[in-house]
Ligand SMILES: Nc1ncnc2c1ncn2[C@@H]1O[C@H](COP(=O)(O)OP(=O)(O)OP(=O)(O)O)[C@@H](O)[C@H]1O
């Protein structure tokens with residue numbers, strides 16, 4: 058028999074309690090996994106969509122908390138383009154829009170002559186011509202969810218548009234987006250002459266030094282704007298920072314709940330087994346061995362619960378990402394780092410939760426324990 | 431020459447801040463390779479005395495020596511219990527969720543390394559107590575006598591030099607009691623283990639080479655028993 062058989066047997070002696078405990082831990086770990094995955098998923102979706110469009114730097118209002126609420130004059134783009142090292146600048150208006158009062162979609166507007174139109178990848182149809190103000194391009198995932206295809210009409214705020222093309226991207230933000238002419242979107246959203254930000258492409262994007270210098274020059278030339286490189290944007294966005302903080306604090310609460318579940322179960326089980334622990338002590342078990350037995354029980358509970366919880370949490374995160382309200386805004390990837398985080402959380406749960414019960418078990422006076430029958 | 435294995439000097443054990451005295455100045459030396467019975471009425475302090483010998487309990491006054499060395503710390507006693515002492519209880523006290531073989535293996539953890547080495551030792555012991563055929567059975571499926579044989583095998587797990595038994599036949603009918611006493615005596619002779627048996631049964635006591643009597647927490651008699659086989 059291996060030593061680990063003993064804690065397993067002990068847990069098996071109370072199958073209902075053990076399964077309930079494992080379920081409790083699984084719920085805690087599942088919410089931890091899902092919350093963190095979702096908060097990262099928003100950032101992933103952003104960074105991924107920007108990179109896929111070839112954007113190197115994004116400019117927006119220094120003081121706006123969230124991209125969608127930023128408001129800049131669309132004429133600023135021409136001035137930004139004059140800064141040395143900048144290749145192109147595309148003003149963009151982004152907003153959430155309700156399509157046929159059922160689907161929330163990210164609407165993106167570009168001026169007719171912007172480079173973004175050339176770069177945008179279609180899987181079907183064509184891009185609306187220079188003067189076609191009613192033509193839109195719909196992301197394939199949104200098109201599929203709405204059951205629309207090219208030449209279909211869609212209604213945005215009571216105004217009718219025609220789907221000219223379907224775009225296809227791996228990244229969920231781009232793949233869910235609705236692209237239209239800037240002036241049409243400005244009119245729909247009642248934001249004439251405004252954009253939410255500028256996409257900037259550099260002449261030498263791979264030269265880190267020059268990229269940093271251009272960014273610095275841009276900052277000096279436009280002090281009311283903030284310039285973020287693509288990879289920084291998710292980190293520096295305040296909404297995302299808030300979301301991450303919320304996810305982490307909820308996760309900490311979930312982990313503490315899991316810890317209390319382990320603690321409660323083992324504390325009860327140690328009290329029940331007072332006599333048995335006295336016997337173990339009498340037949341020669343050292344304090345350390347008794348301690349290891351109880352703590353192993355905690356770790357086994359935590360590992361079993363976390364494995365289940367991790368799977369359930371991943372499933373939950375994917376489910377959330379597919380929900381109509383979230384489709385397109387979330388990109389769920391599970392990285393080794395995240396698996397390691399869950400493993401660490403599980404180990405922490407098991408060890409911290411069993412520490413006190415194990416200490417109680419070791420502290421038992423063997424003679425008193427033997428009288429406890 | 432006889433060598434003292436355990437020596438108890440002026441041991442006093444009080445409970446409830448001195449209101450109850452279980453032992454009131456006991457001096458007793460157990461020599462290596464003898465068999466000793468401690469006989470006394472209920473409440474006379476037999477279990478208390480046995481617990482001092484194993485370090486499960488500490489005296490309120492006086493001292494306990496193991497192989498000539500005074501043992502003072504819990505840690506020292508843990509080491510001694512792990513390797514040098516085997517304990518047999520009246521109520522068997524086997525782990526209900528484990529088989530006979532697994533119960534016997536329990537004391538070996540931390541002492542005998544390697545699952546295979548332990549398994550070999552377990553089967554030796556099962557053989558010794560005549561329970562090889564019942565190795566996989568849980569205690570609930572064994573008779574009282576068989577359970578006590580498993581408990582004796584468990585006490586022998588790490589080949590201790592000393593076996594302490596507290597009323598080992600107290601829960602058995604006379605036939606099983608005889609069988610257990612025979613087994614303990616055989617082990618005592620064959621393996622040269624020191625045997626201390628606590629009992630209030632004179633027939634059980636008569637199996638030992640030395641008879642110690644205790645009444646009200648005091649040793650009142652200590653004699654060799656030439657009739658012991
Ligand atoms: N924890 C305790 N608190 C108070 N008194 C105790 C405690 N343990 C034992 N005693 C008392 O000490 C005395 C000796 O007890 P002990 O268990 O050693 O007797 P014993 O000879 O083994 O009796 P029995 O044959 O019934 O097992 C008894 O009067 C008992 O009530």
Ligand SMILES: [Mg+2]
Pocket residue numbers: 476477478596
């Ligand atoms: Mg007793």
